Structure formats: C-alpha cells, structure tokens
Amino acid sequence: MTVLLTIVYLVGIFTLLVAAHELGHMWVAKRFKMKVEEFAIGIGPILARLWRGRDGTLYTIRAFPVGGFVKIPGMLPDEEHIEGSFQSKPLYARFLAVLAGPVASILFGYLLFVVIGLTAGLPSLDDPTPQVRMVMPDTPAQAAGLRTGDVLLAINGEPVRSAEEAGKIIRANANKRLQLTLQRDGEPFVVAITPKEVEAEIDGKPQKIGQIGVLWHVQRKREPFLQVLSHAGLMTVGMTVGIIDGLRRMIFGQGNIHEVGSIISIASVTNATARLGVVELADFAAKFSVMLGIINLLPIPVLDGGYLMIFTVEAIRRRKLSPEAMARVQVVGLVIVLMIFVTVFSLDIYKLLTGKLIR
CATH class of the missing domain: 2.30.42.10 (PDZ domain)
Structure with a gap:
C-alpha cells in the first residue's frame, strides 16, 4: 500500500475519532449553557470555515489533523466574569463537560463495534x-x-x-x-x-x-441483534480493562516500553490493517477510539484527566486554583506530555530502522 493511501486512511480515522470526542465535550457544554465559540478539527491555522451555527459556534477545519478542540471562553480562572464562560459554571458542570469527551470516545468505539457486528457479523474462530x-x-x-x-x-x-x-x-x-x-x-x-x-x-x-x-x-457469522450488542459491550469493556492494566503495568515498571508507540506505529498498524479490508480497518478504528478515551483520562494536566484531577482538588479544597497555580500545573503537564512524545517517537524511529514495525 502506498504511503499516500496510508496517510489518507490515518487522517480519515483521526478526523472521525477526534470529531466524536469533541462532540462529546460540546454537547454537554451546550447543555449547561456554556458559550462554545469554535468547534475545530485539527490544530494550527484555519484551513476552512465550514459554517456558523445559530448559537454562534464556528465550525472549522485546521491545518494539522492531529487533534481538535472546543473553544469555550473562561477556561482560565481569571476569565470568570465572562457570561456563559467555563469558569462561571458550577464545578459539577465543568467536570461533566470535560468528562464527556473521553466518554464519547468510548461510546463511539462501542457504536463502531455494533455497526461492524450488524453488517459483517461477529468473529468466529x-x-x-x-x-x-x-x-x-x-x-x-x-x-x-x-x-x-x-x-x-x-x-x-x-x-x-x-x-x-x-x-x-x-x-x-x-x-x-x-x-x-x-x-x-x-x-x-x-x-x-x-x-x-x-x-x-x-x-x-x-x-x-x-x-x-x-x-x-477470522470468519464472521451473522448473529441476533441482542447478541451483537452484548458482544460489542464485552469488546469495549475488555479493551478498557486491557488498556488500564497495560498502563498500570507500565507505570509500575512491569510492562515493556517498546510496546508503546507514536504516530509512526499508528501509521504502521493502519497500513497493515487496511490491507486486511474495510472491516478490519473499522475494527481498528473502534479499538483506537476506546484507547483515545482511556488515555485522555490520565491525570496529566493538558489532558482531560488532568482537568478532572484539578476539579477534584478544588472540590476537596472548596476553592479554585489561582491563575498562577493553574499556569504552573499546565506547564508541568505540557513538559510530561512532550517527554512521553519524544520517548515514544525515538523508540519508533529505532523500530523503523531495525525492521520491528508491523508491515
């Protein structure tokens, strides 16, 4: 498979999964009457302004398809005075708006498993x-x-x-x-x-x-609707438990650092999976969506889980963090994420040079 086609598949999957994740954030934010200024797929300069909703939300596509965001005024404590801002809402509303992204990713993975089961059948060995x-x-x-x-x-x-x-x-x-x-x-x-x-x-x-x-x-067999729902649930729960256990083992030094990967590994797996057909590619996307949801729950500032950790601390202290404290926490989180990225990217370069990537 050509590099170009692999990139097309990868960008398509990323776009779909990021959209599902950010839709979760936006849907709950709007339920609590937060002002959503922009719903963006990708980061960097704006490539396309798709439309502006009746409530003023601008929907955009940005240059680099490696993420996305929902822009809500007042994400920092010192912007609290803005009407409809994030910080003007109760703690539980902010908590649920942030939690909604990872939950949406996990539910989207489940939905993909259901669609695969209904259209292609359930796997049989x-x-x-x-x-x-x-x-x-x-x-x-x-x-x-x-x-x-x-x-x-x-x-x-x-x-x-x-x-x-x-x-x-x-x-x-x-x-x-x-x-x-x-x-x-x-x-x-x-x-x-x-x-x-x-x-x-x-x-x-x-x-x-x-x-x-x-x-x-794996051959697939058509099964009753309820069995498909049950199988999709078991797949989602199994993926969730497996990812959490893998993270636990990695944190406590029981895992293998070579099992983690960056965008290079993801592209390699996408390429290998796409060769097996559309069903396998959809199955990979479902698993990737569940993984995206779980990873985003890690208590690292700049990830959704980091915000949830901060909200939990605020609930215990019964007061918000100061803007200065929030800024320091965000810097620490950014440094941690960058260190992880550099580590796994370097490992992938090594795998690429030594022929240990999936081909």
Whole structure:
C-alpha cells in the first residue's frame, strides 16, 4: 500500500475519532449553557470555515489533523466574569463537560463495534483451516519465517481443526518447543517454534501463557441483534480493562516500553490493517477510539484527566486554583506530555530502522 493511501486512511480515522470526542465535550457544554465559540478539527491555522451555527459556534477545519478542540471562553480562572464562560459554571458542570469527551470516545468505539457486528457479523474462530492473517514484528512467528496466508495443518504431528484449537495449544506451551506443520502455496513445510511466555489476564486472573505473535484469519457469522450488542459491550469493556492494566503495568515498571508507540506505529498498524479490508480497518478504528478515551483520562494536566484531577482538588479544597497555580500545573503537564512524545517517537524511529514495525 502506498504511503499516500496510508496517510489518507490515518487522517480519515483521526478526523472521525477526534470529531466524536469533541462532540462529546460540546454537547454537554451546550447543555449547561456554556458559550462554545469554535468547534475545530485539527490544530494550527484555519484551513476552512465550514459554517456558523445559530448559537454562534464556528465550525472549522485546521491545518494539522492531529487533534481538535472546543473553544469555550473562561477556561482560565481569571476569565470568570465572562457570561456563559467555563469558569462561571458550577464545578459539577465543568467536570461533566470535560468528562464527556473521553466518554464519547468510548461510546463511539462501542457504536463502531455494533455497526461492524450488524453488517459483517461477529468473529468466529471455528474456521476449519486456521490461516495466518498477520505476523507481528519481533516475535517467535516472525523469527520462524511465518507469513500472511500460511495455513496451519498440525502441531507436533496432531491435526489442528481451528484457530481456536491452535490458540489453546500455543497458550498452554509457553517456553516449550513446538513443531508446526504449515502449507504455503499448496506445499507443506515444517518449522520449529517456541511460544514466548507472557502474562495475560484470563477470567479476571493474571496467568502465564504462550504466544507466537500471529493473528489468525477470522470468519464472521451473522448473529441476533441482542447478541451483537452484548458482544460489542464485552469488546469495549475488555479493551478498557486491557488498556488500564497495560498502563498500570507500565507505570509500575512491569510492562515493556517498546510496546508503546507514536504516530509512526499508528501509521504502521493502519497500513497493515487496511490491507486486511474495510472491516478490519473499522475494527481498528473502534479499538483506537476506546484507547483515545482511556488515555485522555490520565491525570496529566493538558489532558482531560488532568482537568478532572484539578476539579477534584478544588472540590476537596472548596476553592479554585489561582491563575498562577493553574499556569504552573499546565506547564508541568505540557513538559510530561512532550517527554512521553519524544520517548515514544525515538523508540519508533529505532523500530523503523531495525525492521520491528508491523508491515
């Protein structure tokens, strides 16, 4: 896939997810009669003024599609006197207006899961011919030479009848050498592979399991409406729990810093996913939306979670932070975000140079 097409897909997904996130902020802000001056997709100079609503809100597209914002006067304490400003509203209204963005992102992810389930069906691993859909970088599967399209026939000489069965065998054999019989272009071949031991949460309990780093081809089946809603809910909750657990492990030094990524990793995953089809690209967008919502809840100033943390402190102290204190907190948050960005961007450059990005 060309670089240009990857950029188009990536910008399209970013625009859609940012719009959903910012719509959450704006909708709740307007419910509390806050004056929304601008709803912007992107940052930087204005490229297009789309329209101005009856309530005066200007809808714009800006130059760099890496974010967006809802402009409300009075985001700083010293602007409190402005009618309809952010700071003129009660604490609970400000809290809910900020919380609405991450919640909208999570709900939009859920909605995408529902749409996928209704149009393409729910995933099923009962395919009688387990086929490799994607090989992840820097994994036992990549080291063993597995490729997209390889069909798994047997493990240790025993026939494998589905991807689900293959997954169970691999998970149960961490750090144990396995003989995989596969077929490529009609020709069978055998490779030796040792599943890497990783920790995963299964049924709410952390367990050691084996992984080789492949995604299997997934067939989809049409299911009843209520089952689709239930599956979408389970996917959303599972994603949320997984992201929170990953962040917890990273914070306490139990995770792998190489598992995080910047825009380069996101572009790489977008490129690889787009090759699998529209359904997989939509599934990626749904997961990305949930992730966007959770990440924005981190208690880092300049993120939504940072504002929620400040509001919580104000509620405990029963008074607002001074403009000077707010400015200092924002600077600290900006420094933290920039440090994280530089770190993950540098790691992605290393992955790119060493061939460890998903291709």
